[in-house]
Amino acid sequence: MTKARQYWLMKSEPSECSIDDLARAKAQTVAWFGVRNYQARNFMRDDMRIGDGVLFYHSSCPQPGIAGRAEVVSAAYPDATQFDAKSPYYDPKSSPDNPRWVNVDVKLRARERLIGLDELRAEPKLATMRVLQRGNRLSITPVTGAEWRTICRQFWGHAD
DNA sequence: GCCAACGTTGGC
DNA sequence: GCCAACGTTGGC
Numbered sequence: 001m002t003k004a005r006q007y008w009l010m011k012s013e014p015s016e017c018s019i020d021d022l023a024r025a026k027a028q029t030v031a032w033f034g035v036r037n038y039q040a041r042n043f044m045r046d047d048m049r050i051g052d053g054v055l056f057y058h059s060s061c062p063q064p065g066i067a068g069r070a071e072v073v074s075a076a077y078p079d080a081t082q083f084d085a086k087s088p089y090y091d092p093k094s095s096p097d098n099p100r101w102v103n104v105d106v107k108l109r110a111r112e113r114l115i116g117l118d119e120l121r122a123e124p125k126l127a128t129m130r131v132l133q134r135g136n137r138l139s140i141t142p143v144t145g146a147e148w149r150t151i152c153r154q155f156w157g158h159a160d
Numbered sequence: 161g162c163c164a165a166c167g168t169t170g171g172c
Numbered sequence: 173g174c175c176a177a178c179g180t181t182g183g184c
Contacts (some may be wrong), residue, residue, distance in 0.1 A: 011182090037167075060182050117183080135165040137181045 006052045007143035008043070009066070009131050010106065011059040019056050019067040019111050028108040033079045034089045036101060040140040044104050045076045053148060054106055057131065058114070059139075065116040066151065069160070074105035115155050125150045 010032065012018070022030055035041055054070040078099035081089035094100040120126050130141035152160050 013182095039167095064183070137166060139181090 003049055004145075006047065006049065007055070007145065007148040008048065008052060008072070009055040009057050009129070009141050009143050010070075011057045011131075011139040013060045014058045015061070018058065019108070022056065022070065022106070022108045023111060025108075029073060029105050031079070032103045032106050033081045035079070035103060035139060036089065036091070037139065040138055041101060043140045043142070045102050047142075048072050048076065048104055050074065053109075053143075055143060055148075055151065056106075056108075063114060063116060065114045065120065066112070067114050068111040069109040069152075070106045071109050072104050073107040076102040076104050079103040109160075112156050115151065119155070123150065123154070125154075 014021075016034075017030060022028060032044070035044065050072055052072040054072060055066050056068045056070050058064055058067050078096070079089070079101040081087040082091040082094045082099065082101045083096060084090055085092075089101075091100060117132075120129065121132055126132065126147055129143065129147055130136055130138065152158055
């Protein structure tokens with residue numbers, strides 16, 4: 001019983017972890033820690049599978065947009081920062097016995113030409129993308145296969 | 161720095 | 173369960 005490959009858009013502030021930071025990371029892989037929103041957590045916990053495609057999005061920065069592709073390379077597991085009293089992501093209501101927050105590991109597949117928000121908004125085929133909807137704040141959103149293909153083929157010129 | 165939009169908290 | 177207050181996100 002296999003499930004079709006799914007696609008996600010994951011936001012990261014470049015000042016925290018840019019796609020260049022991901023490229024320099026050991027095995028070009030980072031734990032996607034710090035998610036403190038239940039909807040985004042549930043996506044990681046319930047829906048993500050190893051091999052899922054990830055659009056790496058730069059947010060809260062001079063040039064917001066999609067900076068490259070990555071891949072989910074682990075199942076969800078407890079986010080260590082929730083137990084670390086010195087971490088800004090510390091959650092005193094969580095415990096190792098009953099962890100509230102999880103993360104997956106994400107591995108770089110390719111840095112790409114940055115697609116700015118203006119370009120994304122100008123493409124009618126992407127009008128339904130969650131990240132482009134008014135008031136959207138979710139740091140992890142599902143991306144459809146059609147949206148993924150539009151981005152790869154139309155903006156980056158490859159078939160993946 | 162501004163501010164719209166949204167999620168969470170907590171009193172009732 | 174309601175909802176006002178508050179905190180955060182994130183583009184501009």
